[in-house]
Amino acid sequence: MEDKKCLPQAFKFIITALLLLLQCVDFSSAVEGSSANSSAVEGTSGMKEGNVDFDSEVERSSAREEGQWQLLLNNTGVVAMHMALTHHNTVIIFDQTGSGQSGYRLRRRYNGRKCMETHDDITDSSCYAHSVEYNILSNKIRPLRLDSDTWCSSGSFLSNGTLLQTGGYGGGYRRIRYFRPCENSHCDWRESKKSLSDNRWYASSQRLPEDDQVIVVGGRRAFTYEFVPKLSSTGTSFNLPLLHHTNDRNSGGNNLYPFLHLSSDGNLFIFANRHSILFNYRRNMVVKTFPQIPGGGSRNYPSSGSSVLLPLDHTDGFQKVEILICGGAAPGAYRAAQEGTYVEGLSSCGRMVISGNNHQWDMENMPGPRLMNDMLILPTGHILIINGAKHGCGGWDNARNPSLQPYLYKPKKRIGRRFSVLKSTKIARMYHSSAVLLPDGRVLVAGSNPNNRYTFTNVPHPTELRLQAFVPHYMDKQFQNRKPTNVSIYYGSSDEYGVRYGGDFTVMFRLERRPSDVLEFTAYAPPFTTHSFSMNQRMLRLRCKSMVRSEDGWMNAVLEAPPSPNTAPPGYYMLTVVNEGIPSISQWVRFFHA
Ligand SMILES: *[C@@H]1O[C@H](CO)[C@@H](O)[C@H](O)[C@H]1NC(C)=O
Numbered sequence: 001m002e003d004k005k006c007l008p009q010a011f012k013f014i015i016t017a018l019l020l021l022l023q024c025v026d027f028s029s030a031v032e033g034s035s036a037n038s039s040a041v042e043g044t045s046g047m048k049e050g051n052v053d054f055d056s057e058v059e060r061s062s063a064r065e066e067g068q069w070q071l072l073l074n075n076t077g078v079v080a081m082h083m084a085l086t087h088h089n090t091v092i093i094f095d096q097t098g099s100g101q102s103g104y105r106l107r108r109r110y111n112g113r114k115c116m117e118t119h120d121d122i123t124d125s126s127c128y129a130h131s132v133e134y135n136i137l138s139n140k141i142r143p144l145r146l147d148s149d150t151w152c153s154s155g156s157f158l159s160n161g162t163l164l165q166t167g168g169y170g171g172g173y174r175r176i177r178y179f180r181p182c183e184n185s186h187c188d189w190r191e192s193k194k195s196l197s198d199n200r201w202y203a204s205s206q207r208l209p210e211d212d213q214v215i216v217v218g219g220r221r222a223f224t225y226e227f228v229p230k231l232s233s234t235g236t237s238f239n240l241p242l243l244h245h246t247n248d249r250n251s252g253g254n255n256l257y258p259f260l261h262l263s264s265d266g267n268l269f270i271f272a273n274r275h276s277i278l279f280n281y282r283r284n285m286v287v288k289t290f291p292q293i294p295g296g297g298s299r300n301y302p303s304s305g306s307s308v309l310l311p312l313d314h315t316d317g318f319q320k321v322e323i324l325i326c327g328g329a330a331p332g333a334y335r336a337a338q339e340g341t342y343v344e345g346l347s348s349c350g351r352m353v354i355s356g357n358n359h360q361w362d363m364e365n366m367p368g369p370r371l372m373n374d375m376l377i378l379p380t381g382h383i384l385i386i387n388g389a390k391h392g393c394g395g396w397d398n399a400r401n402p403s404l405q406p407y408l409y410k411p412k413k414r415i416g417r418r419f420s421v422l423k424s425t426k427i428a429r430m431y432h433s434s435a436v437l438l439p440d441g442r443v444l445v446a447g448s449n450p451n452n453r454y455t456f457t458n459v460p461h462p463t464e465l466r467l468q469a470f471v472p473h474y475m476d477k478q479f480q481n482r483k484p485t486n487v488s489i490y491y492g493s494s495d496e497y498g499v500r501y502g503g504d505f506t507v508m509f510r511l512e513r514r515p516s517d518v519l520e521f522t523a524y525a526p527p528f529t530t531h532s533f534s535m536n537q538r539m540l541r542l543r544c545k546s547m548v549r550s551e552d553g554w555m556n557a558v559l560e561a562p563p564s565p566n567t568a569p570p571g572y573y574m575l576t577v578v579n580e581g582i583p584s585i586s587q588w589v590r591f592f593h594a
Pocket residue numbers: 036037
């Protein structure tokens with residue numbers, strides 16, 4: 001079967017043949033997961049179907065695509081400057097450690113010493129949590145221990161699901177930390193004895209195809225990149241001229257937190273300010289210099305637009321690689337904000353194919369100006385633009401007029417028909433807010449603190465500790481009968497570790513009724529999100545090689561893993577079955593090198 005998608009006609013055609021064949025290989029026992037030789041990894045994600053039952057802030061919006069909002073917690077304790085979803089279905093949230101009193105007071109310091117009710121202890125930063133782990137199913141948080149300052153740092157998941165977290169501020173400038181997620185709530189941050197070569201404050205990081213190699217790029221006064229782990233024992237950092245010439249010295253930089261995307265040819269796309277290159281990091285060589293993005297202004301911190309790699313697709317062998325950048329701040333916005341004037345942000349988005357030989361930015365406009373916007377790829381392949389503000393720029397108290405309405409962008413529609421405006425929230429998500437996609441299809445939204453300390457009164461935008469979920473329209477009850485359920489993944493053979501590149505694996509799920517249109521299978525790399533950029537975020541539409549549906553509604557699809565680590569660096573991905581635009585709950589699948 002070489003169809004682009006798993007079309008129903010195709011399996012209608014093969015269904016009789018296969019059902020006969022299936023009897024020979026005892027298909028029914030595999031369905032129940034009882035075949036001794038099919039290594040079932042059912043429910044590795046631990047997510048249960050349906051019944052999310054939290055307070056609804058706003059009532060359901062019916063047939064439209066607006067979605068809705070849920071208020072999950074009134075107090076996360078800690079500002080979500082950084083967030084990342086682990087493959088144990090928890091979300092790591094952390095702030096800077098230097099912010100003093102957070103909303104989560106500890107009874108004891110991490111060294112065991114009690115926190116008393118004295119003035120000294122009440123103002124002592126070490127008597128407060130600065131990182132928490134949020135458990136999605138139980139809707140609860142627990143404090144985590146941070147030993148050095150993670151202010152404006154970066155992160156990437158390694159192939160085994162451990163988060164590698166890099167840089168920060170002061171004593172944290174060169175720190176490398178690990179968080180190894182676990183089932184039992186005993187895991188915590190661990191500091192490496194090794195350190196970075198340069199200070200990495202406002203740097204970005206990206207997982208590379210090589211096993212557990214991460215590149216860390218840029219930072220304040222750091223016009224370099226480096227690898228973790230280092231390439232050799234004497235390894236140091238490498239100069240990156242792009243960062244020198246894109247630095248707006250008097251405007252706070254405008255090239256911090258550069259946008260990084262791994263192209264499927266194995267080179268790294270690096271975007272800073274208005275400029276971008278395709279970079280061969282193995283040979284320290286610029287492969288391509290792309291045209292400057294039109295639209296004025298700047299796109300990186302403190303101008304703080306955002307960027308995604310649009311979903312890669314098996315139909316072209318994952319070779320067409322396209323970047324979307326939206327929002328940012330107008331020229332002079334940083335200086336103006338220092339003087340109390342908040343300039344309107346950029347409305348424009350630029351879209352460019354970075355593979356092939358023909359490169360130009362195609363420009364289009366969002367429904368309004370926006371900066372400090374997060375951009376997430378939903379399981380449908382649509383891009384959600386959420387959080388941020390309409391005026392000003394990034395940095396302490398530099399912005400006004402929160403953007404309360406998320407936008408949805410449909411990349412495959414005709415230009416001019418791609419954007420829609422979604423349900424408004426009442427909670428401003430300004431500087432130091434973030435958002436992550438959850439396995440059940442919701443988007444977790446947290447944070448906002450444009451103030452140096454936790455400040456709840458007498459400021460334009462107080463510290464925000466409420467945790468919300470944006471619930472996209474595809475979770476609406478009216479689509480329940482289209483939603484694939486009971487998804488489980490079988491790696492086959494005796495290899496329960498994951499799927500090798502190019503290898504096959506099986507996805508079992510249920511559909512209430514025969515699919516009438518298109519089924520898609522997507523794999524999503526969970527990002528590390530901070531300062532409006534989701535590092536390492538990528539989605540792949542996988543090839544379905546065959547599919548059958550049994551009388552009782554069970555579907556069995558054989559999928560092909562991505563061909564190489566260039567298309568999908570080794571690690572855990574969220575596998576989602578999307579039926580007529582309605583996604584299932586995602587299950588974790590692991591891709592690895594043979
Ligand atoms: C499982 O596979 C092994 C090796 O292929 C084979 O020897 C064994 O009989 C199989 N077990 C079952 C229960 O099919």
